[in-house]
Amino acid sequence: MGMTTNHYYPGLEGVVAAETRLSHVDGQKGILIIAGFPVEELADKATFEEATYLLWHDALPTAGQLQEFQQALAARRALPPATLALLREAAVAQVPVMDALRMAAGTLNLNVPATGGDPAHDQALALLARFPTIAAAYWRLRQGHAPIPPHEKLGTAANFLYMLSGEEPAAAAVRGLETYLNTVIDHSLNASTFTARVIISTRSDLVSAIVGAIGALKGPLHGGAPGPALDMVFEIGSAGRAEAYLRAKLERGERLMGFGHRVYKVRDPRATLLAAAAEKVYTAGGDMTLYNLVRAVEEKAVALLEEYKPGRNLKTNVEFYTALLLYGLGLDTELFSPTFAVGRVAGWIAHCFEQQAANRLIRPSSAYRGVWDRRWVPLGQR
Amino acid sequence: MGMTTNHYYPGLEGVVAAETRLSHVDGQKGILIIAGFPVEELADKATFEEATYLLWHDALPTAGQLQEFQQALAARRALPPATLALLREAAVAQVPVMDALRMAAGTLNLNVPATGGDPAHDQALALLARFPTIAAAYWRLRQGHAPIPPHEKLGTAANFLYMLSGEEPAAAAVRGLETYLNTVIDHSLNASTFTARVIISTRSDLVSAIVGAIGALKGPLHGGAPGPALDMVFEIGSAGRAEAYLRAKLERGERLMGFGHRVYKVRDPRATLLAAAAEKVYTAGGDMTLYNLVRAVEEKAVALLEEYKPGRNLKTNVEFYTALLLYGLGLDTELFSPTFAVGRVAGWIAHCFEQQAANRLIRPSSAYRGVWDRRWVPLGQR
Numbered sequence: 163m164g165m166t167t168n169h170y171y172p173g174l175e176g177v178v179a180a181e182t183r184l185s186h187v188d189g190q191k192g193i194l195i196i197a198g199f200p201v202e203e204l205a206d207k208a209t210f211e212e213a214t215y216l217l218w219h220d221a222l223p224t225a226g227q228l229q230e231f232q233q234a235l236a237a238r239r240a241l242p243p244a245t246l247a248l249l250r251e252a253a254v255a256q257v258p259v260m261d262a263l264r265m266a267a268g269t270l271n272l273n274v275p276a277t278g279g280d281p282a283h284d285q286a287l288a289l290l291a292r293f294p295t296i297a298a299a300y301w302r303l304r305q306g307h308a309p310i311p312p313h314e315k316l317g318t319a320a321n322f323l324y325m326l327s328g329e330e331p332a333a334a335a336v337r338g339l340e341t342y343l344n345t346v347i348d349h350s351l352n353a354s355t356f357t358a359r360v361i362i363s364t365r366s367d368l369v370s371a372i373v374g375a376i377g378a379l380k381g382p383l384h385g386g387a388p389g390p391a392l393d394m395v396f397e398i399g400s401a402g403r404a405e406a407y408l409r410a411k412l413e414r415g416e417r418l419m420g421f422g423h424r425v426y427k428v429r430d431p432r433a434t435l436l437a438a439a440a441e442k443v444y445t446a447g448g449d450m451t452l453y454n455l456v457r458a459v460e461e462k463a464v465a466l467l468e469e470y471k472p473g474r475n476l477k478t479n480v481e482f483y484t485a486l487l488l489y490g491l492g493l494d495t496e497l498f499s500p501t502f503a504v505g506r507v508a509g510w511i512a513h514c515f516e517q518q519a520a521n522r523l524i525r526p527s528s529a530y531r532g533v534w535d536r537r538w539v540p541l542g543q544r
Numbered sequence: 545m546g547m548t549t550n551h552y553y554p555g556l557e558g559v560v561a562a563e564t565r566l567s568h569v570d571g572q573k574g575i576l577i578i579a580g581f582p583v584e585e586l587a588d589k590a591t592f593e594e595a596t597y598l599l600w601h602d603a604l605p606t607a608g609q610l611q612e613f614q615q616a617l618a619a620r621r622a623l624p625p626a627t628l629a630l631l632r633e634a635a636v637a638q639v640p641v642m643d644a645l646r647m648a649a650g651t652l653n654l655n656v657p658a659t660g661g662d663p664a665h666d667q668a669l670a671l672l673a674r675f676p677t678i679a680a681a682y683w684r685l686r687q688g689h690a691p692i693p694p695h696e697k698l699g700t701a702a703n704f705l706y707m708l709s710g711e712e713p714a715a716a717a718v719r720g721l722e723t724y725l726n727t728v729i730d731h732s733l734n735a736s737t738f739t740a741r742v743i744i745s746t747r748s749d750l751v752s753a754i755v756g757a758i759g760a761l762k763g764p765l766h767g768g769a770p771g772p773a774l775d776m777v778f779e780i781g782s783a784g785r786a787e788a789y790l791r792a793k794l795e796r797g798e799r800l801m802g803f804g805h806r807v808y809k810v811r812d813p814r815a816t817l818l819a820a821a822a823e824k825v826y827t828a829g830g831d832m833t834l835y836n837l838v839r840a841v842e843e844k845a846v847a848l849l850e851e852y853k854p855g856r857n858l859k860t861n862v863e864f865y866t867a868l869l870l871y872g873l874g875l876d877t878e879l880f881s882p883t884f885a886v887g888r889v890a891g892w893i894a895h896c897f898e899q900q901a902a903n904r905l906i907r908p909s910s911a912y913r914g915v916w917d918r919r920w921v922p923l924g925q926r
Contacts (some may be wrong), residue, residue, distance in 0.1 A: 195914070198917070247630075268650040370763075381745070522555040526738060536582075544604055
């Protein structure tokens, strides 16, 4: 039960703002639970649709439920004309993909097919189905290519790769992307998920909540910016150069991107999963050079971090292997964050449903630190 | 200074999430401070531009600063073509004005004139200048009329009325609207302001933060839905019918819209200000019928609330006189919330600036209430 306080909690650190059955992070033990499943038990087995259904309904779907869900998404992947028109304008202005995703998602309540059921569920289906379409269409528009309409027979992950390249992706690539999407599908009350819950707590609509969450995810402090970790690996270039490069960086007091996490004090369980997924994708692709280089860099980096920052336990985080995996799937660095959003939107929506089911307006207080008794001075006397 | 906790605070009630010099609410005493000014000292004297400058810079502008600010806004009021195109689509779909405002605001980073200074300040000017243009243009489009471009010589409040009607508004009307906008310009850490601070705390951009805030403001629990209070007055129709109507409503256990506030336990100081502003607007208009009816309804309602809910101290809140004032300015009920946003966006932006100046990621925790050890079951076995 709650109690009241009047203390200032900077960043609300340690303050519990929600109860949830959706996910749990134990950073000391390196445990991530997704809707009752240890993430290792779920992420590389479920399709993205199964994992989403699990979050939304607290149970894995039966064959019939899964088919119905897949059909509902398939019927909603195409973008409304107004959304596509806006993406064309955004491409002319060359705005970053995350900005385009936020703008386009904001237009989705122009065209939400109604099932006759809960309007929030209708919005949820439209958002989930259209995130990959927006990201892929915008990416192609910005390169000067025509968008590729969604493929009727492919699921969310496969369609995303298809709409980017125009080619039906290999099974190993689809499995790799599904494992990634499931791995990042939810992660307790991060800043974007919290944003979504605050907005929906006013009884606003789901599109508003999700658009707010995208805005929060965009911020560099949110985490989930896997590009720089990979850039470092490319700069290193070969395993033999890793130690000298990393040592020089640490001597200069620089941070190694891809290591350490605000929450996890042991190896991020997601890193293990994504490393295994990446290994399969690169094995299927037939060229293990980059994969082997990354493993060598990781090994050296963890050892050097222990040497330079003993006791800090700086381990590989999710960004490090996200970058390797998504790069192996042919995604450009700038698509990493939007791809993260393609997965996380399922969790955002689940948190909105959970908030709506037992709602209370989220409305903290502020402490006033200004003056109290200013008096009006007319313009001519200032 | 902060401390950590692991208690669950439902709705974060009583938890201090930010320190601010922007505004302070003392609901027990009926005090609202805006950037050091008691609201009564500021709202009916300052132009909206002066009040905004005060929030953003912690001082009233000199004549030169004010002129520069006005010119910067005047140069930014017109909407980018992509934003107007989207509003046309929204009008075809007949979406509510608040949805159109959220969508259109989300597109504003397609076209933010750069001053060469801080990009956040450039976005701030564009947002502040364009909110009234969006609301007015969309309102006209939805009625089947062409939008009216902003008037070069008019300020924010006058331009809003001008862009709605095409007529240069009377001085009393402009003053009435400025008093309203200043009165609602900021109100400590309400849900929309908090949303903006959470989003900007990830180091995201100002457009993202403001779009999130609009989404939160849309929600019925946010407050600031003044329509129903006026609907009740119209239903009552004449002062002689007030007691019977109100008594019947209270006997049925229904809530009286426009009375009582989560924070204020005495008369909301904003209600007093807005009642005085409304009196001037109706006096200038030459017909005091509705104004007098509203005063009579208020008097009867407060007395009956004390009779039916003794000790609860249910006084007139800001919505009651907002409705009267904005109706007197010729605004339709559905424009009340967007007009609220036209004023509050200045406060949202000020809170974003304040958060950026001493930032810390706002990231509370959640408590897990789910199961822990589910095991995978293949589809065929479910």
